[in-house]
Amino acid sequence: MASEPSAIAEQKAEAVEAKPLRADARRNRDRLVEVAVSVFAERGIDGSLEEIARRAGVGIGTLYRHFPTREHLVEVVYRREVEALCAAAGELAQKHPSDVALEQWMQRFVDYIATKRGLATSLRIVLTTNSTLFSDTFGRVSQALRRLVEAAVADGTIRGDVDASDVLHALGGIYSAPDTPEWRDRSRRLVKLLMDGLRFGAAKAK
Amino acid sequence: MASEPSAIAEQKAEAVEAKPLRADARRNRDRLVEVAVSVFAERGIDGSLEEIARRAGVGIGTLYRHFPTREHLVEVVYRREVEALCAAAGELAQKHPSDVALEQWMQRFVDYIATKRGLATSLRIVLTTNSTLFSDTFGRVSQALRRLVEAAVADGTIRGDVDASDVLHALGGIYSAPDTPEWRDRSRRLVKLLMDGLRFGAAKAK
């Protein structure tokens, strides 16, 4: 069922048709998403929608007009965060040597998953229900990772016999690992370990 | 998380420890389950718990004491229905020749799934969340089917080179088929077709 939102068009005006919102509407909508990010972060994905409306300083009716169901709102928030994660890849690539960029991005990935940890169950249900959302984000993340890996392979800071899928596969373990207290540290170490492996035997050996 | 209920002990007193309920408590509990069956059937798995309590003539507090969460109640109802389905296998086996018993039971299986059709999504979530429930019921259904198949094979009314898993595999398609208007008819025909195949080449050829 539900699959309308197509929130790719977030920040700017864009290609596909979508009549521009009235100024007040756009303002409120943005504010709602803004607030939703924090409320979901604090209270979990089941946080009260009324609280979101309240904090955003709009009526509950306004929230519902913009996001007919909780899932619509969750989807927009989720997409926006994935977007930010992927955008970070570009920035890191400019500011750091390619291998460092890759490493930092992976650490960021860990941080990102960390915030989603508690909500995993509910989020998993949303992702199961909305497979477009799943494949979209999977695609985006893969692409960001691919760029980083290919750049690093190209300039010889990591070995050449691996590709993005290999790395993604390794990161998969981070996502599905059980939710223990040490999870975060363990994951950070895993990234380092992975990087050591990737650097070993690189053209530009250290 | 939640997995306590263990509602195997339904109708009678049983092996494992569980202090007998006070008379009024047992009465109310039974009544609640009774009513829940119809409400879930009419309104879907999201039917109002308050309505269930109301119809059962008890306070909402009583419902919650017996079933701390909606899932607990759903689980009990679900188990009871599966139980009934499996029990039917025994009865059919006594009243009919073994191949007919098998066929009728499979038709009953179709009917059973039919009632669950609309709720599939929610129910799937419950089953995903509670894997014990899933494996328990899977086991029970398999067993019922196995008895029927083996009896029919034994007295030669169906061919001998198949076993219960084969049949279950075939029935699996019924469960996962898309929810079209013709679903029910198609499924009934599938059962017939399957039976023809099973009878073909049986020892006691017709």
Add this chain to the structure above:
DNA sequence: CACTAAAACGGAGGCGCCTCCGTTTATTAC
């Protein structure tokens, strides 16, 4: 500016969820 239609707002109200706790009832002991 002034006016107007369309768009957007927002909160009251109805319903369901769930907890908490004062009241009632079944059971056990005498």
Add this chain to the structure above:
DNA sequence: GTAATAAACGGAGGCGCCTCCGTTTTAGTG
């Protein structure tokens, strides 16, 4: 039978969900 007590009852109340609709605001138009 009666008294004592543990068990069970049930509904009020607080909160969140969501819809509906009267009111307000915006963006054009003259």
